[in-house]
Amino acid sequence: MKSKMIMASLLAILMVVTVVPMTFSEDSDALTGDSNISLNAQHVSLYTDSPAQSSFVFTVDLTHSTSQSTDVTWTTNAIGTPQATVQLSATTGNSITVTGTGAGTIEIVATVDSQNYASAVVAVQTGYAPATxxxxxxxxxxxxxxxxxxxxxxxxxxxxxxxxxxxxxxxxxxxxxxxxxxxxxxxxxxxxxxxxxxxxxxxxxxxxxxxxxxxxxxxxxxxxxxxxxxxxxxxxxxxxxxxxxxxxxxxxxxxxxxxxxxxxxxxxxxxxxxxxxxxxxxxxxxxxxxxxxxxxxxxx
Structure with a gap:
């Protein structure tokens, strides 16, 4: 039998679950990547005008660190165009709060000596009105x-x-x-x-x-x-x-x-x-x- 006639303009319709959606990314597209330590998220979206989503707390997992030190240094790298601006809080143990202040993307890097590091991408946007x-x-x-x-x-x-x-x-x-x-x-x-x-x-x-x-x-x-x-x-x-x-x-x-x-x-x-x-x-x-x-x- 011949194929059913198909409309040229397609409309996605509601059906049953078949695929698993992405939540946090498995790779962050970051510049630095990870070595021995890891962050609790690799890709985060922030909105400057959303009280609930203007900041994120990054935490480092040192379980597999090869260093005797537990002192974490936090830095940022330019990534993408435009480059986001963020505010970094004082560190609390292995954690830091990153608050988005200007739209764009930026890389957050945690380092414990030169052999132990982890990074994530932060995308900062304005005009938070959720799409439906x-x-x-x-x-x-x-x-x-x-x-x-x-x-x-x-x-x-x-x-x-x-x-x-x-x-x-x-x-x-x-x-x-x-x-x-x-x-x-x-x-x-x-x-x-x-x-x-x-x-x-x-x-x-x-x-x-x-x-x-x-x-x-x-x-x-x-x-x-x-x-x-x-x-x-x-x-x-x-x-x-x-x-x-x-x-x-x-x-x-x-x-x-x-x-x-x-x-x-x-x-x-x-x-x-x-x-x-x-x-x-x-x-x-x-x-x-x-x-x-x-x-x-x-x-x-």
């Missing part, structure tokens, strides 16, 4: 078709639909129904929920004999930057450009809605002002130029 849904605008620009000869086309869409652009919308209720009440509602968990739901739709399709289902696939770092999606990765282009999955969020410029570059990976995106997200595979220039909103217009 995320809408993802996904497009593969036909202008860079020579870079996607190995593209994976899921069974419930088509290359023409991906070229034109599709949307997926996920609510907090859908994420909690899939992963459990209290699950962090950020863009990364929402995107994983959307992909899981789309793959369940593919499982419900009927295929001709000999045809196999093709599923949505993504390789995403723990901080929410895309290594590859639909088997498309990052490639150097011409004149300083890169062909990759560029990430944007919608902003209002007067009466016009435009894309702006994301300063944070999907893991750290959890607020209303970042709730409309663009994920566009195109030749992103070395300048700060952005694509058309919501999709790149086709060349006539």
């Amino acid at each position: 849904s995320f809408t993802f605008y996904i497009q593969v620009d036909p202008a860079v078709s020579n870079y996607y000869s190995n593209i994976i086309i899921p069974s419930n869409t088509s290359i023409s639909a991906l070229n034109a652009g599709i949307t997926m919308t996920v609510t907090k209720a859908q994420v909690e129904a899939r992963y459990g009440t209290g699950t962090t509602f950020n863009a990364l968990n929402a995107f994983n929920c959307a992909i899981a739901a789309q793959n369940e739709l593919i499982d419900q399709m009927e295929f001709d004999e000999g045809d196999e289902p093709v599923y949505w696939q993504a390789n995403i770092s723990s901080s929410g930057w895309f290594n590859s999606f639909l088997n498309l990765a990052s490639y150097p282009g011409d004149n300083g450009s890169w062909i990759y999955w560029a990430q944007y969020h919608a902003v209002q410029n007067g009466n016009t809605t435009e894309w702006a570059f994301n300063n944070y990976g999907f893991y750290d995106i959890a607020t209303e002002d970042y709730s409309t997200l663009g994920l566009i595979f195109w030749a992103s220039p070395a300048t700060m130029d952005v694509p058309d909103y919501p999709f790149i217009a086709p060349t006539l």
Whole structure:
């Protein structure tokens, strides 16, 4: 029997639990990393205007330290653009309180002599208003078709639909129904929920004999930057450009809605002002130029 007809515009729907969401990252994308000692978290999001989430207490586990000393030195390293500003409290035993004061990202490093160290990434944001849904605008620009000869086309869409652009919308209720009440509602968990739901739709399709289902696939770092999606990765282009999955969020410029570059990976995106997200595979220039909103217009 032939496959069921699929709409070009996709909507993530509520289904049963199948995948485990991310909470804290397994790797922090930090510069320093860990050696012999560890911190109680490796990636933390802070909000300057949220009394409950403006600070975090980091604690060092010295169980495997090779040093006789228990004196912990705390420092910061620049990481990412823009660089966050934070305030470090006085140390209390093996702990310190980090308070976000300026938006951006920064690395926190704990050191006990040169052989024992651990680090974490802190992302500081402003304008804390929790998102209740995320809408993802996904497009593969036909202008860079020579870079996607190995593209994976899921069974419930088509290359023409991906070229034109599709949307997926996920609510907090859908994420909690899939992963459990209290699950962090950020863009990364929402995107994983959307992909899981789309793959369940593919499982419900009927295929001709000999045809196999093709599923949505993504390789995403723990901080929410895309290594590859639909088997498309990052490639150097011409004149300083890169062909990759560029990430944007919608902003209002007067009466016009435009894309702006994301300063944070999907893991750290959890607020209303970042709730409309663009994920566009195109030749992103070395300048700060952005694509058309919501999709790149086709060349006539």
